[in-house]
Amino acid sequence: MLRFLRRDRSSEESRQAEAEKTRHAVEKSRQSWFGRLRSLLSGSHLDDSVWDELEEVLISADVGVDTALALVEKLKQQANQGGLNEPDHVWQALRRELIALLEEEPAGPVPGSTTPPAAAPSLTGLSSTGLPTTILMVGVNGVGKTTSIAKLAHHFKSQGSKVLLGAGDTFRAAAIDQLQLWGRTVGADVIAHQQGGDPGAVVYDAFEAARARSADVLIIDTAGRLHTKSNLMDELSKIRRVLGRLDPSAPHEVLLTLDATTGQNGLTQARQFTEAVNCTGIFLAKLDGTARGGIVLAISRELGLPILFIGTGEHAEDIAPFDAEQFVDALLAPSV
Numbered sequence: 324m325l326r327f328l329r330r331d332r333s334s335e336e337s338r339q340a341e342a343e344k345t346r347h348a349v350e351k352s353r354q355s356w357f358g359r360l361r362s363l364l365s366g367s368h369l370d371d372s373v374w375d376e377l378e379e380v381l382i383s384a385d386v387g388v389d390t391a392l393a394l395v396e397k398l399k400q401q402a403n404q405g406g407l408n409e410p411d412h413v414w415q416a417l418r419r420e421l422i423a424l425l426e427e428e429p430a431g432p433v434p435g436s437t438t439p440p441a442a443a444p445s446l447t448g449l450s451s452t453g454l455p456t457t458i459l460m461v462g463v464n465g466v467g468k469t470t471s472i473a474k475l476a477h478h479f480k481s482q483g484s485k486v487l488l489g490a491g492d493t494f495r496a497a498a499i500d501q502l503q504l505w506g507r508t509v510g511a512d513v514i515a516h517q518q519g520g521d522p523g524a525v526v527y528d529a530f531e532a533a534r535a536r537s538a539d540v541l542i543i544d545t546a547g548r549l550h551t552k553s554n555l556m557d558e559l560s561k562i563r564r565v566l567g568r569l570d571p572s573a574p575h576e577v578l579l580t581l582d583a584t585t586g587q588n589g590l591t592q593a594r595q596f597t598e599a600v601n602c603t604g605i606f607l608a609k610l611d612g613t614a615r616g617g618i619v620l621a622i623s624r625e626l627g628l629p630i631l632f633i634g635t636g637e638h639a640e641d642i643a644p645f646d647a648e649q650f651v652d653a654l655l656a657p658s659v
């Protein structure tokens with residue numbers, strides 16, 4: 324897993340910037356749903372209508388029916404046991420429960436995945452083998468994969484790492500151009516072949532270039548849709564095999580990009596993907612574009628994969644490492 328996201332390396336300044344981006348990304352969700360919870364739950368009278376409304380808010384925000392019901396049930400129990408008798412206690416308990424849900428260790432490999440996650444790579448410099456940390460980005464077309472690669476490149480570069488990009492989506496010429504444009508914007512070299520070329524060959528060249536140029540991180544774009552699902556999965560398997568021959572520990576991460584605005588539908592799509600490819604984490608793009616940010620809770624519970632980054636806008640710097648506490652506090656901040 325991406326344990327190179329160690330918190331202690333984030334300065335107070337960058338933590339504040341990340342919290343600010345997270346707040347911006349959940350603004351619509353806060354305004355539409357979560358912001359009213361504090362006044363709802365801080366009243367002295369906890370009758371059924373309060374619990375019903377809480378349930379409704381959580382379900383409307385895409386938290387998922389089962390999760391919403393379980394959360395409300397837990398709070399009710401605590402209230403019945405007399406543990407929540409101060410007006411602010413229910414709200415505090417909700418905050419705690421949401422954070423706990425998000426910080427729960429994922430249930431482990433999802434069905435269909437066979438290999439355990441790779442050992443922790445380090446982004447402070449070259450790994451001990453002198454080879455780059457390799458990240459494979461996968462996901463359906465349009466979810467924000469290529470943009471998220473640019474954001475990751477920006478993020479790692481700002482931590483002092485040297486980043487190289489590989490244009491493994493050879494299916495569409497526009498995809499190669501788009502990655503090259505992003506590469507110029509964020510200042511990362513892009514290794515690309517012609518449209519229609521063999522993605523395995525691109526990945527081979529990209530890895531060799533990363534090694535020759537002593538890059539710390541290699542991020543590889545992949546196609547999102549080929550004629551059939553099995554074509555796509557064959558292509559991804561081939562890319563993995565090529566990487567595995569160059570460095571047995573690669574790819575170190577396989578990040579599934581999801582589009583937060585597709586809500587529960589996106590989850591169904593994601594499940595098909597995780598059944599076929601062994602993913603290690605989620606990049607949740609376009610969180611800023613949805614009012615139903617509760618999907619974050621559904622994703623981490625239902626896919627059994629950690630959300631590692633969120634996309635908070637359309638620019639390269641619009642990225643934040645996912646932090647459960649930051650996220651919940653941003654979501655529950657009272658409406659002003």
Ligand SMILES: Nc1nc2c(ncn2[C@@H]2O[C@H](COP(=O)(O)OP(=O)(O)O)[C@@H](O)[C@H]2O)c(=O)[nH]1
Nearest residue numbers: 464465466467468469470608609634635636637
């Ligand atoms: N608002 C917003 N838009 C995003 C974000 N990430 C990607 N996009 C937009 O989503 C669209 C598709 O992105 P792209 O990277 O081409 O998706 P791909 O087909 O999966 O590679 C583009 O218009 C991006 O600007 C995000 O975090 N926030």
Ligand SMILES: [Mg+2]
Nearest residue numbers: 468469492498
């Ligand atoms: Mg793309």
